[in-house]
Amino acid sequence: MADPASHAQPSTTDGQSRRDFLLYATSTVGVVGTGLALWPFVQSMNPAADTLALATTEVDISKVQVGQAITVAWRGKPVFIRHRTPEEISEARAADNADLRDPQKDAQRVEKPEWLVVIGICTHLGCVPLGQKPTDPRGEFGGWFCPCHGSQYDTSGRIRKGPAPRNLEVPKYAFINDHTIRIG
Amino acid sequence: MSAYKTNNKVVAWIEERLPIFSMLQHSAVEYPTPRNLNYWWNFGSLAGFMLVVMILTGVFLVMNYTPNTHMAFESVDRIMRDVNYGWLLRYLHSNGASMFFILVYIHIMRGMYYGSYKAPRELLWWVGIAIYLAMMATGFLGYVLPWGQMSFWGATVITNLFSAIPVVGPHIVTWLWGGFSVGNPTLNRFFSLHYLFPFVIFALVFVHLWALHTVKSNNPLGIDVKSPQDTIPFHPYYTIKDLFGIGVFLMFYLSFVFFAPNFFGEPDNYIPANPMMTPPHIVPEWYYLPFYAILRSIPDKLGGVVAMFSAILVLLFLPWLDSSKVRSGKFRPIFKQLFWLFLADCFVLGWVGAQVPSPNVTLIGRFATVYYFAHFLVILPLLGKFEKARPLPASISAPVLKGGGMAAGAHAQPMEKA
Numbered sequence: 001m002a003d004p005a006s007h008a009q010p011s012t013t014d015g016q017s018r019r020d021f022l023l024y025a026t027s028t029v030g031v032v033g034t035g036l037a038l039w040p041f042v043q044s045m046n047p048a049a050d051t052l053a054l055a056t057t058e059v060d061i062s063k064v065q066v067g068q069a070i071t072v073a074w075r076g077k078p079v080f081i082r083h084r085t086p087e088e089i090s091e092a093r094a095a096d097n098a099d100l101r102d103p104q105k106d107a108q109r110v111e112k113p114e115w116l117v118v119i120g121i122c123t124h125l126g127c128v129p130l131g132q133k134p135t136d137p138r139g140e141f142g143g144w145f146c147p148c149h150g151s152q153y154d155t156s157g158r159i160r161k162g163p164a165p166r167n168l169e170v171p172k173y174a175f176i177n178d179h180t181i182r183i184g
Numbered sequence: 185m186s187a188y189k190t191n192n193k194v195v196a197w198i199e200e201r202l203p204i205f206s207m208l209q210h211s212a213v214e215y216p217t218p219r220n221l222n223y224w225w226n227f228g229s230l231a232g233f234m235l236v237v238m239i240l241t242g243v244f245l246v247m248n249y250t251p252n253t254h255m256a257f258e259s260v261d262r263i264m265r266d267v268n269y270g271w272l273l274r275y276l277h278s279n280g281a282s283m284f285f286i287l288v289y290i291h292i293m294r295g296m297y298y299g300s301y302k303a304p305r306e307l308l309w310w311v312g313i314a315i316y317l318a319m320m321a322t323g324f325l326g327y328v329l330p331w332g333q334m335s336f337w338g339a340t341v342i343t344n345l346f347s348a349i350p351v352v353g354p355h356i357v358t359w360l361w362g363g364f365s366v367g368n369p370t371l372n373r374f375f376s377l378h379y380l381f382p383f384v385i386f387a388l389v390f391v392h393l394w395a396l397h398t399v400k401s402n403n404p405l406g407i408d409v410k411s412p413q414d415t416i417p418f419h420p421y422y423t424i425k426d427l428f429g430i431g432v433f434l435m436f437y438l439s440f441v442f443f444a445p446n447f448f449g450e451p452d453n454y455i456p457a458n459p460m461m462t463p464p465h466i467v468p469e470w471y472y473l474p475f476y477a478i479l480r481s482i483p484d485k486l487g488g489v490v491a492m493f494s495a496i497l498v499l500l501f502l503p504w505l506d507s508s509k510v511r512s513g514k515f516r517p518i519f520k521q522l523f524w525l526f527l528a529d530c531f532v533l534g535w536v537g538a539q540v541p542s543p544n545v546t547l548i549g550r551f552a553t554v555y556y557f558a559h560f561l562v563i564l565p566l567l568g569k570f571e572k573a574r575p576l577p578a579s580i581s582a583p584v585l586k587g588g589g590m591a592a593g594a595h596a597q598p599m600e601k602a
């Protein structure tokens with residue numbers, strides 16, 4: 001250690017002394033180091049490699065008749081695939097200019113007009129809306145009706161009434177051929 | 185306790201209702217610490233740091249671990265391959281266990297050399313041994329969790345130790361297993377306890393520190409603090425020294441984690457547990473080896489188990505077995521040498537524990553076992569009576585302050601010797 005006198009009486013008091021420098025440098029290294037060390041812990045809670053590997057699902061839609069709907073699991077969530085009737089399609093298009101809470105044209109929400117693919121999770125608080133089975137209530141707009149707090153979706157999966165803020169989400173998907181789609 | 189003063193209204197409001205700030209001030213800032221502590225006094229705080237690391241990595245491992253005999257091995261494999269940084273969490277945890285034991289062994293040996301177990305620190309010493317026992321249990325239970333071959337057969341052998349107890353032994357073993365062999369119920373309860381014990385250790389550490397702060401730290405000279413000149417405040421002198429120690433220790437620890445992560449491990453534990461086949465060479469984790477050697481040295485089942493547990497329990501009697509009034513080995517010329525001999529004996533026992541038994545190895549093991557007990561039961565009680573200790577310094581500060589003429593207060597030359 002250098003001349004003890006310089007330690008006993010720091011020459012300046014305004015953050016200029018060697019001690020202050022050492023204190024700030026040590027604290028900075030400590031804080032940054034702890035932060036970096038905690039990063040892997042936080043990151044370990046994100047989806048693991050095997051979970052991400054399950055991130056796409058292929059669905060055979062050849063058996064779904066006009067007017068029918070199926071529910072498939074994708075990333076542990078229900079995806080609604082509805083083979084829409086011509087009436088449902090025209091209803092959806094007719095509502096394009098209605099007073100929508102989350103305005104979107106029907107054409108923006110489908111790849112092919114006959115097939116509507118949406119994530120079956122109510123954008124309010126996450127329940128699965130009814131409307132997949134012929135006996136289910138579908139609400140005033142012929143799409144889906146959420147039993148939890150009464151949100152109503154139309155035949156394009158758009159929110160029309162009730163507490164949900166947004167339309168049913170359209171997942172990323174593509175037609176691999178005429179009767180198979182890959183979701184994700 | 186000096187009254188705690190603050191201008192901060194929020195702090196004052198809390199302090200009136202829960203004196204947490206004055207407690208911290210008292211025990212982590214002002215705590216008068218002997219000014220002459222050397223680096224062997226870093227190992228307590230290092231062990232505390234390691235406990236935190238074990239709990240943190242453990243809690244995150246559990247997020248991806250499955251305690252079921254059909255899934256445990258695969259879930260650990262998934263942690264290693266698929267979970268983000270899972271390999272890091274696991275290697276920090278498995279190497280951390282070894283580090284924890286290295287630190288605690290050094291900490292215990294420090295206590296034995298400097299006589300820290302002697303009055304008035306007997307209870308402090310006892311709580312330390314309770315922590316050590318709980319650590320041994322935790323390490324054993326944790327080693328079973330990955331459900332590899334070593335996990336399974338380690339669990340089988342250790343639980344079977346209890347079968348040596350006359351009459352009730354076999355029933356106790358069945359009770360421990362929750363079945364007729366080590367199986368799923370065993371794994372489930374071991375997991376439960378492996379999660380619980382570290383928190384028990386945490387509580388014990390508090391009791392340990394409570395006792396410490398009541399009787400205050402021992403020091404390399406082993407003499408009592410006599411005046412404020414003998415001490416310096418814990419903060420900043422020892423906080424910074426402990427932090428520095430953590431930095432050095434981390435380099436040691438992480439060099440294993442990153443460059444030799446399986447150094448302390450057994451390859452057989454990467455083979456899934458198979459109740460139909462015992463691996464050819466089964467050894468416990470290195471930290472149990474000396475006791476394992478003592479177990480194997482006794483040619484009688486019950487006798488071996490009793491000797492093994494006695495080897496640890498004898499430490500409880502150490503404060504009364506050591507008859508010398510002088511604490512620090514520094515002033516005990518013969519004790520000092522016998523201390524190193526005892527340490528060497530522990531290493532010999534550790535080596536014996538790792539060998540495949542052969543007549544020669546067994547013979548060495550028996551000598552080492554006899555010497556181990558003789559050190560406590562014969563040498564230490566007699567030595568204190570015959571050994572002539574070197575003269576003790578008048579005070580802790582006397583040798584430091586060269587004659588002690590300075591009355592300038594405890595802060596005169598704080599950096600002189602920490």
Ligand code: HEM
Pocket residue numbers: 235238239240241242243245246249260274277278281284319322323324325326327328329330378379381382383385449453
């Ligand atoms: C005193 C502190 C602790 C010690 C000495 C300890 C020791 C061990 C050991 C030796 C293993 C086996 C390592 C291997 O080869 O994989 C292990 C595994 C494990 N421990 Fe701990 N542990 C401690 C604290 C904890 C805590 C607090 C938790 C949970 C809250 C935990 C959760 C686990 C889990 C899930 C495993 C299995 C995963 C694996 O094998 O890496 N541990 N522990």
Ligand code: FES
Pocket residue numbers: 122123124125126127146147148149150151162163164
């Ligand atoms: S969750 Fe669907 S309406 Fe509330």
